[in-house]
Structure formats: structure tokens, C-alpha cells
Amino acid sequence: MGAQIRVYRQKIASTQSMQKIFKAMELIATSRIGKARERVSASLPYANAITRAVSAVSSQQDIEHVLTSEVENPKRAAVLVLSSDRGMAGAYSANILRHAEELLESLHAEGKETDIYLVGRKAQGYFDFRNREYQEVWTGNTDAPEFLRAREIGERLVDSFLEDTEAGGVDEIHVVYTAFHSLVTQVPTVVRLLPLEVVEEEVSDSTELYPLYEYEPAPEDVLDALLPKYIESRIFSAMLQASASELANRQRAMKSAGDNAKDLVTEYTLKMNNARQAEITQELTELIAGADALSAS
């Protein structure tokens, strides 16, 4: 009987210490999420400006550019997966990896090979554990991404895109990330970065037509300079949204873990009290039985 009480006491102590961790993680996530959302909105003016410019140039149909023209028979596709470095964010990484798997499967079904690029230790661990190959991985700072990282990834992907397919280059670039809609909704999203799909997407949201721009230098050169920046900006905005989503997920997961821990502590406390009461009752019964036996003799 005493053993039972001790077991409950241990369980309560460990649950309480976990509860403290959950609480701390929740508070950290809550404090960082505001910053992350600010950064998402701070990057918007640049993203809008560059999207507008790229749309304007590429909507002039007489310009042919490597980055905008589709290959007739795409053979290989690059997939960039944005996951997190740490767990404790509920199903965040699992969801993103599941979507990545679905994308990979559909690409394979179309007869395309895939080059995988990963961001975040969780994705790295997932692929390492299954002994699956990936081209490159970037880890660290997934909850506070930096522009330099986005630039590095962008350069790597664009280089690979510009290479010939025979030489190991890719014909398509996809990104899997978690879009941040609000604190309660974050949606795992798959987008194709290249070849560009800007035109159809952008005309709908700006009512005015693009003017006929004068270009300096030639339109092709302007596109040459703009497109890599556009890709970088898209990747950066995906990373920022992913970081905000990660924090929102972590906050939610830690909140429910903390609540669960609290419920468990209450339950264990009740059970422990029960066990203690049972022990006292039993001792009393034994004492009375002993006294009865003595007085009867």
C-alpha cells in the first residue's frame, strides 16, 4: 500500500515538472509570435514591389527567358521542404512532411525524378532515419529566419534550375511550407516557384493594367536581374510564414500539453489520496481486529 502512494507521488512530481516546461515553452512561443508576424508584414512591401515588377516584365509576351519558359518534358524537379528545428509544436513537422511526401509521390507518378532540399532539423532527421537521399540541408534558426539564408537557398535552387537536365539540373522548383493565415489557421501549402506562374496570379489582384515600361538595360537583362531576387523574396516570405506557423503551432501544442498535465496531476492527486485513505482504513481494521483478538483471549 505504501508503495502505491510513493508511485503516485513520483508521477505527480514528474508531471508537474513537465507542466513547468510546457508552460515555459508556451510563454516563449507567445512572446516570439508577435515578432514573427511583424516580420511577415514587414517583408510585404518588398515582395509586392518585386512581384509587380516581375509580372509587368513577364506579361510582355515578346520576351523569352529561361526562367519563365516551361520545359516541354520536365524530367527532374527540386522540392524545398520547410520544417522546424525543434519539436514541441504538435503535428507541425509531421504535417509538412506528409505534404512533402504526397508531392514527391505525385511527381514520381508523373515520371519525374526529385531533388530534395531540406530546411530544419526535423526534416533532416526524418530523411536520415529512412536512409533517403537529399541534396542539401539547412538547419538552425527556423523560428527566426534570416534573409541571407533565403538568398543562399535561392541561389542554390536557381543555379540548379539553370543547369541542363542532363548535367543534373532541375526543370521545376516546388516549395512545401506552412502558410500563416491567422493564429488559429496555418495551412501546409505546396507552390511551384519555377517555371513562373506569376501572370495569371497577379493580374487578378491589380485592377489597373501594367503600363508599357521603358527598360534599362534591355528587358531581358532586367528580367535576369529581377528573377533571382523574386525567387529569393518568395522563399524568404515562405520561410517567414513557416516560422510564424511554427510558433503558433508550438504555442497551441504547449497550451494543450500544459492543460493535460494539469488534469493528470489532479487525477493522480485524487488517486493518491484514495490510496492513503485505504491504507489508514486498513491499519485501523488491523488494530481493531488485533484488540478484539486480545480481549477475547
Add this chain to the structure above:
Amino acid sequence: MAEHELEVEIVAEDRFVWSGPAQSVSARTAEGEIGILPGHTPMLAVLGDGDVVVQQTNGQTLTAHAEGGFFSVDNDRVVIVAGAASLEGESAGQGAA
């Protein structure tokens, strides 16, 4: 068009830098120096190294370092987009914010 003024916006990769009315903007493009006055034809140009000078309507001059970007002119709206941009005299602390 002459009485119109330019509406200038400067944005960097990760933040909004400055916006306001201006009389003229001069910048260095990949091909050379260019000055923009109200009523300029729409244009898109790649920025070269060098400062962008904005002549504000209140008479003040604003100098911005803009690296690796481009600018567009469209209906007297000038958008200067740079990889890294900072205003002359802007403190380092503000630049990092």
C-alpha cells in the same frame, strides 16, 4: 504634369524604409546616371552602385544607399527596391530594427 509631384517609396528586402512626396529623384542605373522628374515615362531599371538622391518637396534632400536593386516609375510613382537600403544619417540601430 509639371505641377505634379513624385510619390516615392523605398523598400528593402526585409522592411519598409521610407516614403514621401518628392520633386525629383536621381539614381545611378546599370547604364548611367538618371534623373526623374514628374511626368517621366514608365520605366523599370536596374540600380547600379551608388546613392539614390531624393529631392523632397519641402526642400530637403534625402540620400539613400541602395544596393543591388531596381526601381520602377509609373504614373509619378517611384518605387525603389533594394537588397539593402539605408538612409543617409540613419543610425545603425534603426537600420537593424
